[in-house]
Amino acid sequence: MKEFGKTTQLVHADKSLNPQIDGAVHSPANQSVLFEFQDAQDIVDAFQGKIAAHVYSRSSSSTNTSLQNVMNHLEQGIGAVTFATGMAAISTVMLSLLKYGDHIIVSDFLFGNTRSFFKHLQKLGIEVSFVDVTDVQHVVNAKQPNTVLVFCESLSNPMTHIADLSAIGKYCQGQQLLYIVDNTMSPSVIFSAKDAGASLVISSLTKYVSGHGQVLGGSVVDTGLFDWRHYANVEPMYQVGDSAQWGLTQIRKKGLRDMGATLPAPSASTILVGLETLDLRYQKACENARKLAQHFMNHPKIKQVFYPGLASHPQHFLARDHFSSYGALMSIELPEGEDIIQFINRLNLVICSTHLGDTRTLAIPVAQTIFFEATQVERDRTGITDQIVRLSIGIEDVDDLIADFEQALNA
Incomplete structure (x- = not known):
């Protein structure tokens, strides 16, 4: 091509x-499960790897x-x-x-x-x-x-x-x-x-x-x-x-x-x-993530932002060398005492879900869900505290996302 x-x-x-x-x-x-062979020798050769052919849809x-x-x-x-x-x-x-x-x-x-x-x-x-x-x-x-x-x-x-x-x-x-x-x-x-x-x-x-x-x-x-x-x-x-x-x-x-x-x-x-729309969707999501990370960086209600596009990220230079954009995934850590469940519940536009890479922005508490089975030692070693919220950033208008996070953080 x-x-x-x-x-x-x-x-x-x-x-x-x-x-x-x-x-x-x-x-x-x-959706055909089976494939017909006019010559029985052909199905023998396909089974033995001598020719390429669809034999059964479980395999191809x-x-x-x-x-x-x-x-x-x-x-x-x-x-x-x-x-x-x-x-x-x-x-x-x-x-x-x-x-x-x-x-x-x-x-x-x-x-x-x-x-x-x-x-x-x-x-x-x-x-x-x-x-x-x-x-x-x-x-x-x-x-x-x-x-x-x-x-x-x-x-x-x-x-x-x-x-x-x-x-x-x-x-x-x-x-x-x-x-x-x-x-x-x-x-x-x-x-x-x-x-x-x-x-x-x-x-x-x-x-x-x-x-x-x-x-x-x-x-x-x-x-x-x-x-x-x-x-x-x-x-x-x-x-x-x-x-x-x-x-x-x-x-x-x-x-x-x-x-x-x-x-x-x-x-x-x-x-x-x-x-077909992977590049369009992903670049928009990456741009939204970059702007959100910068907005969160100095926010008084956010303790820490984990996003490789920020110069403060420990592998920022590795990301800069390898990637043409910094991705659309980030995590934020709320201060001790802040109820992250209530924070997520206050979000109106952002969806609480365990999925990633969607056109919609998603949020989930990490330690309590997708890392619930991990030991405390494993969580400590990878930096996952009880205050971490994972965000998969979508393709919405970024001003709308910022406004939604603002009202949830400041409620």
Whole structure:
């Protein structure tokens, strides 16, 4: 696809990358579960990986392929797989590529559900080291002889820590470690995970990519930077053909065929439509977030603002080096004694919800909800107090948002 501007590419990506024989500009939702083969040898060859074909919709369909092609293009990859949710993408990638006795290094600032999953992996005999990924030296120090991969989020939720992305990428390449980046909070319109050295890029398509809070989905893109011939966990049956595709083949076989984490065709079609306005929506939300952060910065009713666009943010310079915008996620800390439940209840325009990346601005108390299962030690280590409110900034008129926060803070 020709390198037009970001929005032009997004608007025309589905039509350009997945041309329809009837001239449709949107890939239709193909809900057929089964696919007919006129020659029985073809279905044999498809099962054995000798030819590419849709065999059963749990593993693939034309609509999911269309979405995979667009996500692959956006992340500059060599292939993609879509999943039912973002957590399905994370869990199936890990369960497909890890085995008992492996050691992995992951961010200490992970979103609550992701952290919960990695703690579950420890019960399956996989060693997990949670480290501060804002400095590559912590990753280096955690490396063990049985370490096979490093996993981090580009921008952490909810406290907006920025990983030392490029430095970790260079280290992983030098050590032949798989480097997996969850790019949900800083999608490709502001950050190229491949340029930072990521081997696999995971996204929750539920968030900014689809953008309207009406569909679930996840994806993983292989950037082509990792040599799968050096990864001992690829099973011999998948070590056929182009070695660059070995990893995705195993993820697809295990995650979709065996575990059934399949994205429904109607969901894939809805996500493709949402993708068209990703850059427009996200840039507006980022601009709103920047203005709100500046407004909150010196507010007497706000103790602290966590937003990488502020010079006071501890990883501001990392964010400036990696991102073209600073994102639309922030958290604020209210002073001790302020009732954050009542504060959120006083908001009229802003919605109390656990979602992220919506066109509407959302607020949620963090420690009491999405980090309720975290231990106090984990909360203290990641800076989450009982006074933290997470804000996912939407695309409303910013003056209206400021007015809503003002009346809630000053009531």
